Amino acid sequence: MxxxxxxxxxxxxxxxxxPHAFWDGLLRGTRAFGExxxxEGEFRSRTVAAVPASACRAVPGRRKEAMALAAAGQALHAASLPRLPDGSLVVLVSQAPRSAAGADGDFTGPAPEKLLAALGSSVDRVxxxxxxxACASAAFGASFARDWLVSGLSDTALVVGASALNPYEYASMDVVRTLSPGGARPLDGVRDGITVGEGGGAFVLETEARARGRGHRPQAWLTGAACLVDSTQAVASERAAISACMQSALQDAGVGRIDYVHAHATGTAQGDAAEAEAVGELARALGPRPVPLSSHKGAVGHLLHASAFPAVVAAVGFxxxxxxxxxxxxxxxxxxxDGVLVVRKPTTVARAEHVLVNSFGFSGNNASLVLSAAGR
Known part of the structure; x- marks a missing residue:
C-alpha cells in the first residue's frame, strides 16, 4: 500500500x-431536480439536475469551463495552496477534449490555458x-494521478473536470433509453433510469512526504485504486468485472475490512442490481458484518464523466x-x-476508517477507489 x-x-x-453545500443537501435527502x-428536443425525460445560476456565473457555452474553474479554486483553497505549484500534474477529465480548432462549448473540455492562468500557473510550468x-473518467484520473505521484514524477496533482447539460450528451442517454421519466431512484426496487445532472469537481492529491512536510492535514488518504476496462458489455455493467475491480482496490490498499461502499448506482435496473450483487460477493468475503451501500445520484443526478467527484466528497464526509x-x-x-445494507437515511456509525468508492461507465470502464480516514 x-x-x-x-x-x-x-x-x-x-x-x-x-463540498459542504453538497454534503448538507445529501444528509437532508434533498432531490435537486427540475425541468x-x-x-429543446424530444426526449423520454425532461427531468434534470441543473446547477443554479447563483452557483455558476458564466456566459452561455462556457458553463463547463466555469464550473471546472470554480471547483479547482475550491480544491486549492481547501489544500491550503495559494496557487498550483510548479511541476504539478494536471489531469483534465472530460468526454471530449477541447478541439484542435479551439472551438468553445459545453461539450468540449475546459481550455487548459485559461484554467491554469486562473490558478496562477501555465502549461509550460505543469x-x-x-x-x-466515460462515466468513470474522474476515478480513472485519481488513479492515474496517484500512480504519477508514487512514481516520483511530481509531488502534487490536480484532477479536475465538469459536465454541463448539452443536447449531444443528453441525446446519447436518450437513445440508449437510460433516462428516468420521473427522476432517478438509485437502489430502489422500482428504479427506472438515470437523471442527468451537471456540475464540476476537483481534488488535489499530494505525496505523503509533501503533505506532512508542509504540515497539512489531508481530508483523507487515497490508499487504494483499481481500474479495469472490460469490453464484454458495451452498455450494461458486468457483475464479475465490478467484483474484480473492488477486490483489486482493497488488495491494493491492504485493507481487509470496509466500513461503507459509496455506490456508482445511477438508477438503472440492470446496473444497480449488478453492483449490489458484486458488493454482496465482497461482503461474504470480508466477514459477518453487513456492508452499508448508498448513492448520491438521487440528489444531484448523474454527472457522467464527472460523477466520481461528488462520490469522493460523500466518502470524505463519511x-x-x-x-x-x-x-x-x-x-x-x-x-x-445477504451482507448488503442499503442506506435510506443518514445514520451515525461507530467506525469510519475505510470507504470504497465505485465509478463505472459505458464500454466496460470500471474504477474503484479506497479512501481512508485522515487520522491513520
Missing amino acids: TAVALAGTGLVTALGNG LTAF SVVHLSH LREARLPGTPGLREPLETP
Whole structure:
C-alpha cells in the first residue's frame, strides 16, 4: 500500500457551490431536480439536475469551463495552496477534449490555458494530461494521478473536470433509453433510469512526504485504486468485472475490512442490481458484518464523466463525521444479497476508517477507489 494525501476537494452541483453545500443537501435527502430548460428536443425525460445560476456565473457555452474553474479554486483553497505549484500534474477529465480548432462549448473540455492562468500557473510550468473513460473518467484520473505521484514524477496533482447539460450528451442517454421519466431512484426496487445532472469537481492529491512536510492535514488518504476496462458489455455493467475491480482496490490498499461502499448506482435496473450483487460477493468475503451501500445520484443526478467527484466528497464526509449518507429518492430498497445494507437515511456509525468508492461507465470502464480516514 502506498497512500497519497487527498489534500483538498472542490465541488459545484445542483445542490449549490462547494463540498459542504453538497454534503448538507445529501444528509437532508434533498432531490435537486427540475425541468430541462437549457435546450429543446424530444426526449423520454425532461427531468434534470441543473446547477443554479447563483452557483455558476458564466456566459452561455462556457458553463463547463466555469464550473471546472470554480471547483479547482475550491480544491486549492481547501489544500491550503495559494496557487498550483510548479511541476504539478494536471489531469483534465472530460468526454471530449477541447478541439484542435479551439472551438468553445459545453461539450468540449475546459481550455487548459485559461484554467491554469486562473490558478496562477501555465502549461509550460505543469504537466497536463487529458483522460476520458466515460462515466468513470474522474476515478480513472485519481488513479492515474496517484500512480504519477508514487512514481516520483511530481509531488502534487490536480484532477479536475465538469459536465454541463448539452443536447449531444443528453441525446446519447436518450437513445440508449437510460433516462428516468420521473427522476432517478438509485437502489430502489422500482428504479427506472438515470437523471442527468451537471456540475464540476476537483481534488488535489499530494505525496505523503509533501503533505506532512508542509504540515497539512489531508481530508483523507487515497490508499487504494483499481481500474479495469472490460469490453464484454458495451452498455450494461458486468457483475464479475465490478467484483474484480473492488477486490483489486482493497488488495491494493491492504485493507481487509470496509466500513461503507459509496455506490456508482445511477438508477438503472440492470446496473444497480449488478453492483449490489458484486458488493454482496465482497461482503461474504470480508466477514459477518453487513456492508452499508448508498448513492448520491438521487440528489444531484448523474454527472457522467464527472460523477466520481461528488462520490469522493460523500466518502470524505463519511470519514470525517462517521455518518452514512442516505440515498435520496429511495422508497423501497431493491432486493440485495445477504451482507448488503442499503442506506435510506443518514445514520451515525461507530467506525469510519475505510470507504470504497465505485465509478463505472459505458464500454466496460470500471474504477474503484479506497479512501481512508485522515487520522491513520
